[in-house]
Amino acid sequence: MEQVKQITQAYSQTPWRKQLQVIVAFLLVVVSVALVAGIYLRVTSQAATLGRQIQDMQIRMDGSQRLDLAAQDEVTLIEVVPIEEMRIQIADLQGQLAFNLSATVMREKAEPMGFVPSNPEEMIYFKVPGYQGKQLARLAPPPAPVAVNTTVLAPAYRESLIDWLAHQVNLVSRSWLPVWPQEVK
């Protein structure tokens, strides 16, 4: 009996080993959960960062900027400008350009350079083939033309065999349509 006990004792695991196994198993679970949580956090934080960046690029969420921060922190002055404010900036630059190209400014620039208004009596006229004269402003393309199918070719000359088959199947199925509800009844 004693021998059996000794053998059992010899082949059984020590309590600290069992404890270690439990701890390792527990740690494995913890590490796995932490790993999954870490990946989840990383992905969600990236998504949140990108989402915030998108929002920052669209509009300024809080509507206004703090003057004290803008003055102290140079970074805030060169931060991402939302699209809405960028449009304001573009309109502003276009306005500035127009001021710099205004009739008064252009005249002030031209006169010191020796330009004078043309004198009709000194003008010499000649034909320049193809010259259309000063063109009217074209700031955008004209409206897209309404697509009108003007093709005159018969379908037989435009369809592939598969198109033709599909068309025929469609025609046949359509011819059945009115009949089906009656049959169902």
Add this chain to the structure above:
Amino acid sequence: MSTSKSNGDGEGYNGDGSIKNGWRFKLLAMLFSVVACLIVAQIIRIQLGSEADELRKFGKLYAKALHVYYPQRGAIYDRYGNMLAGSRRVYEVAVDLNLVRNPETIAFSLSKVLANHIGYDSSSYYDHVYRVANGVEITTTNYIVVADYVSEDELKQLSDWALRYANAPYRQDKKEVPPSLRGLVYRPRLQRVYPEGELASPILGFVNWEGVGIYGVEEKLDELLSGEPQTFWVSVDPYQAGQLPQVADGVDLILTIDREMQAVVERILDEALVSSGSEAGTIVVMNPENGEILAMASTPRINLNKFWEYKDVLNSSTPLNRAVSVDYEPGSVFKILTMAAGLDSGAVDLDTIFVDTGQIEIGGIWIHNWNYGAWGPQTMLGCMQHSLNVCLTHVAKELGTERFYMYMQNFGLGHMTGIDIAGEAPGRLKLPGDNDWYESDLGTNSFGQGITVTPVQMLMAISAVANDGKMVSPHILQSLVDNGRQFTPARSVVGTPISAETAHNLTDMLATSLEEEASDALIPGYRVAGKTGTAEIATPEGYTSSMTNASFAGWGPVEDPKILVYVWLEKPTSSPWGSVVAAPVFRDVYKEVARLTNLMPDDVRASLNGQ
């Protein structure tokens, strides 16, 4: 060796292998479990408890931010794409009361930087911000606008002040609040600007502080230009970031006017006012083939970038655009229409001889010529050349009341032309049957008295004579750009009051008239047609010859008119006569317009076309 250890009877273990003091671990585990259960229970309670709905509502308040999108006001360009009205970035400066630390500092900085800013009132700041920040007054909003339309320079100055305060040394031990501009916030926005300043101001009008178009195209087409402000909620949750609603900006407009021509015509008008001593003036240049207004000068003009000063220039009875908004008795220039009607109807023809006795009776009154003289036998050419009131009254009598007024209505008189400029006056064409119409009106109307018209109405009516009988509608809008596409409305003829033959005959007659008269309107190299007008101004005491309206309507080249010019000078003092003060203005304008439009002299054009 380690039997005892392996048996678990070492220091940390009991004899049976269990952990010594294990109850402590169990107690700790239970404690943690209880805490975890409590946390879960609390979570469930918050989610399902009585205050859950209230908390959700509270959360929703912060889940989204209200955003108001103000569409950009459309720009205005001239026919060649030069910007006439655009936008400039300015700032709205406000105080966020939640952030304010030192209201005195903010007040001081604002009063220094914005002392001369239009619309900034430092006392208002003290009323609305200072008192609230110091708890004297309670407000329902934390965002108080203190100045609007603050320029880039002004904002930079405020920013410098903020930086200076931030870097200023102050003693930490003192209990007083350090100087700071914390709480001062700003947001960019757009303000209307006019790169050309005064140029074309009567056409353009302006946009006031409230963003509403006043006068001119800005008022007439305000809805198109301004677009509709849109309000929408934006989720602050970054996971819900998505496409914002697409909001259309205002429509860009391309006008028919030419910036260079407008500048030249305005200069000529200003010079004419000085040389003639006129009180006010108007010059309009139109293409008679399609009704495009190429230039429209009128006085007074205002610097649109300082529109708030307009009340110094315009009083309640002074319109900004006299070409559109002021109707007047045009005088002899109106004879063009009477003669057109007479020739077209067959009441008279080119060879008709009228014996002018110096007076004619109609409706119980006697009509006389401008010099009270009798001109004897006159052809219709002579009647127009000498501008004989008696002859034109005869023509109107030959036409008859019904036909005369039918023609005048067909010329569009008495109705607005529909030009794209705000404040158009309809003029007045009294018709038989009206309470204030008398038979004598047929006579006076025939030479432009007792009838009121605007310069654009006259242009529209005369375009029929200059354009093969086809009358066109004067317009200032050439194209509009909306959603990245440029739309050009089709313009059509609005009527054919006279035949092409009548138009040609009358044009030729009026060209010959100018040539035989050696008029100041003649231009070397160009054959033009036209007619002067000198109208006495009606006063409560009757017509006075001391004050006149001097006009001239002319067009050319006679073979194929491309330019129609209308000149109106009010109360000239150097001479009352249109032939003296208005005709030379037409000549100067025509010369410049021909130069700017590359309109070749008649002989050059004929020789080049013959090549």
